[in-house]
Amino acid sequence: MEKEDKKMNEAYNRMTAHVDSFESFYAFYEYFLKQVKTEDKEELNKWLLKVLFIQMKKTKEVKHDFDVMVELLENQPEKAFKAKELKDWLKNALMNAKKGATK
Structure with a gap:
């Protein structure tokens, strides 16, 4: 520094x-x-x-806990599909929350 x-x-x-x-x-x-x-x-x-x-x-520079969790899953080949599911779930949940907030 x-x-x-x-x-x-x-x-x-x-x-x-x-x-x-x-x-x-x-x-x-x-x-x-x-x-x-x-x-x-x-x-x-x-x-x-x-x-x-x-x-x-x-x-x-500090990563969000959710990003850390996704990275951990992505670094485990047998669980990489879970990382995609998790990202998709978050995207859908945020979009639904946004739609609900604008009503």
Whole structure:
């Protein structure tokens, strides 16, 4: 991990700890405004976007449990057909849920 990415990751972790201690966004926002040490909104925006970008890139690399399960099945030739059944089932279940939500 690059040095700058590591610093941003640490900043994200500190911010997360503070976010978790507040019940509402507005309470956190008031706290955040008191902590900000710059008047330069562009600089602040850039910093926040960097932190968000690095965190989103990191979480994108994490596989969903369902994907891990499908991969495990695909890696066992005798059970590979189950992986296809599982994918088809999920696709149908999600499509049916989507149809139900739009009614």
